[in-house]
Amino acid sequence: MASRATSAFVLICAGLAFAPIAWGGEAAKDGGPAAQARDVRGWLMRIHDAASRRNFQGTFVVSSGGNVASARMSHFCDGANQYERIESLDGKARNVFRHNDVVHTVWPASRVAVVEQRDLLTSFPALLQAGADTVGDWYELRQQDDERVAGHAANVLVVRAKDAHRYGYRLWSDKASGLLLRADVLSARGDVLETSAFSDISIGVRSQPDSVLQAMKKLDGYRVLRPVLSPTTLEAEGWAIRQVAPGFRQVRCVNREMDSAGDVAVTGGAHRVLQAIYADGMTYVSVFIEPYKDNHHGRPMHAVMGATQTLSMRQGDWWITVIGDVPAATLQLFAGALERKK
Amino acid sequence: MSSGSVTEAALLEQLSALADGEVDPADTAVACARWRDDGRVRASWHAYHLIGDVLRSEDLAIEPSRDVAFLAAVRDRLSKEAVVLAPVPKAERGFRDAGEARPNDAGARTGRRWPWVVSSAVAAGFVGVVGTFTLTRPSAPVPAEAQALASAGSPTLVASRTDTAPTAVAASTPAPARSLALDVSGVVRDPALDTYLAAHKQFAGSTALGVPSAFLRSATVRNYGR
Numbered sequence: 001m002a003s004r005a006t007s008a009f010v011l012i013c014a015g016l017a018f019a020p021i022a023w024g025g026e027a028a029k030d031g032g033p034a035a036q037a038r039d040v041r042g043w044l045m046r047i048h049d050a051a052s053r054r055n056f057q058g059t060f061v062v063s064s065g066g067n068v069a070s071a072r073m074s075h076f077c078d079g080a081n082q083y084e085r086i087e088s089l090d091g092k093a094r095n096v097f098r099h100n101d102v103v104h105t106v107w108p109a110s111r112v113a114v115v116e117q118r119d120l121l122t123s124f125p126a127l128l129q130a131g132a133d134t135v136g137d138w139y140e141l142r143q144q145d146d147e148r149v150a151g152h153a154a155n156v157l158v159v160r161a162k163d164a165h166r167y168g169y170r171l172w173s174d175k176a177s178g179l180l181l182r183a184d185v186l187s188a189r190g191d192v193l194e195t196s197a198f199s200d201i202s203i204g205v206r207s208q209p210d211s212v213l214q215a216m217k218k219l220d221g222y223r224v225l226r227p228v229l230s231p232t233t234l235e236a237e238g239w240a241i242r243q244v245a246p247g248f249r250q251v252r253c254v255n256r257e258m259d260s261a262g263d264v265a266v267t268g269g270a271h272r273v274l275q276a277i278y279a280d281g282m283t284y285v286s287v288f289i290e291p292y293k294d295n296h297h298g299r300p301m302h303a304v305m306g307a308t309q310t311l312s313m314r315q316g317d318w319w320i321t322v323i324g325d326v327p328a329a330t331l332q333l334f335a336g337a338l339e340r341k342k
Numbered sequence: 343m344s345s346g347s348v349t350e351a352a353l354l355e356q357l358s359a360l361a362d363g364e365v366d367p368a369d370t371a372v373a374c375a376r377w378r379d380d381g382r383v384r385a386s387w388h389a390y391h392l393i394g395d396v397l398r399s400e401d402l403a404i405e406p407s408r409d410v411a412f413l414a415a416v417r418d419r420l421s422k423e424a425v426v427l428a429p430v431p432k433a434e435r436g437f438r439d440a441g442e443a444r445p446n447d448a449g450a451r452t453g454r455r456w457p458w459v460v461s462s463a464v465a466a467g468f469v470g471v472v473g474t475f476t477l478t479r480p481s482a483p484v485p486a487e488a489q490a491l492a493s494a495g496s497p498t499l500v501a502s503r504t505d506t507a508p509t510a511v512a513a514s515t516p517a518p519a520r521s522l523a524l525d526v527s528g529v530v531r532d533p534a535l536d537t538y539l540a541a542h543k544q545f546a547g548s549t550a551l552g553v554p555s556a557f558l559r560s561a562t563v564r565n566y567g568r
Contacts, residue, residue, distance in 0.1 A: 108366060206397065206398065208397065211362065214359070214362075214364075215364060218359075218364075256541060258537055258538075258541065273541070275541060286538070286541065286542040288538055288541070301535070303535060308539070310535060310538065310539070312535070321535075321538045323538055323539060323542040324542070
């Protein structure tokens with residue numbers, strides 16, 4: 001099962017995507033703490049930029065909780081266009097093709113393709129700029145001696161969480177390009193919960209957008225699914241959330257169709273689930289709310305996979321699921337803060 | 343091979359895809375059959391590979407005349423080289439036949455090679471053992487006493503014997519309060535939970551960052567494929 005083990009790296013990068021936005025306007029401050037924050041920001045910006053602007057190809061390995069999964073990854077940036085191709089190397093064949101905000105996820109064996117149009121990019125900046133908090137308030141960055149990863153000299157950055165509500169990270173960033181070569185998620189005790197790394201990578205390869213575009217045209221004979229997310233607010237759905245974990249703020253709230261049997265909007269039995277997402281600049285937490293059903297929802301559950309924790313519980317007529325790469329206590333805070341208004 | 347231009351175009355497209363390694367087994371068989379039967383298809387196949395080579399490396403995009411000139415120069419130099427005629431020593435032949443009865447220096451070299459091979463074999467075996475241990479870690483339910491041990495300290499992960507494994511497990515993974523809903527492969531058994539995970543990570547994929555986000559999505563949304 002190649003599936004699960006990939007989260008840390010992506011979560012970090014997803015977080016890094018928030019980061020520059022969250023820091024907007026903060027960089028000008030002088031003095032000790034601000035200088036520190038600018039330092040963190042500078043490094044994370046560099047990693048973020050490299051991931052979107054560089055051309056690279058490599059094999060990516062993720063290990064968490066004793067599982068190992070790998071994938072072949074290509075990324076091309078051609079002016080304003082971004083192309084991406086990812087093929088899982090373990091378990092069932094599954095390919096992802098991305099051209100800017102259009103993402104195809106394809107399962108060749110079962111001839112199923114999920115096509116998504118991403119309109120979410122625009123909604124992020126406004127929401128994050130509204131907050132005054134910065135990532136520097138919750139994380140501090142320390143540079144360690146350089147190391148070598150996948151044949152490249154790398155800066156080693158330790159991103160330490162300043163409180164117990166989030167995990168720390170150790171990041172290996174290519175000295176030449178800034179690209180993230182390896183990322184570890186660390187518990188408060190310093191244990192590695194999840195490691196993601198390139199085992200080999202070529203940076204600055206020739207752009208081959210056609211390898212992505214051609215594949216995206218070949219959906220003949222595929223069952224094409226197009227999941228729909230409709231934006232909403234917790235208030236509009238009759239919910240309020242009091243005090244969430246410090247540093248986290250809501251970045252999005254959507255209604256989505258889900259099938260309790262496990263397939264997202266594939267069969268007719270889909271039902272609506274409310275999903276609210278909270279981010280602290282590095283990582284994020286999802287809160288799912290749906291009506292409680294005896295036959296679908298069992299006992300409260302707490303599952304751990306690598307760095308990802310999942311908490312499910314009943315709250316009156318509702319079933320709450322909280323997921324994130326944060327300590328379980330943080331998820332508890334989210335679940336406990338939910339309040340039904342009507 | 344003139345069954346209409348449409349078929350021709352489709353075939354060429356398929357051939358191109360095959361060159362890129364993007365064709366499923368059934369179509370591959372068809373394309374290979376056409377390749378075998380049709381000289382023009384073989385020519386196209388060669389052209390696609392040439393295009394691919396040139397796209398992959400500029401070093402391959404050179405004038406053929408350069409190769410010809412190089413080859414001619416090599417032949418020229420070769421023709422001017424003196425031909426060395428030397429008899430094969432008897433001892434050398436003996437060594438080849440007997441395998442290890444190689445005299446003096448060479449024998450010493452063979453002897454030196456062995457310890458390295460042996461030690462690497464031992465090392466490989468060790469890695470195998472460690473690997474097995476690491477991979478089975480999450481499936482083992484953490485015994486209560488092991489948890490107690492862990493909370494008492496000693497987070498050592500050097501497990502050379504099996505009976506120390508539970509300690510290592512408790513020490514290195516945060517032990518969940520309730521049910522660990524993971525099966526042997528570490529995959530959540532509850533398919534509904536998988537769906538939430540997918541939804542959670544899909545969101546990550548929709549952020550501004552390119553590469554790894556989509557990677558994550560690809561890695562978690564497995565239920566569609568059923």
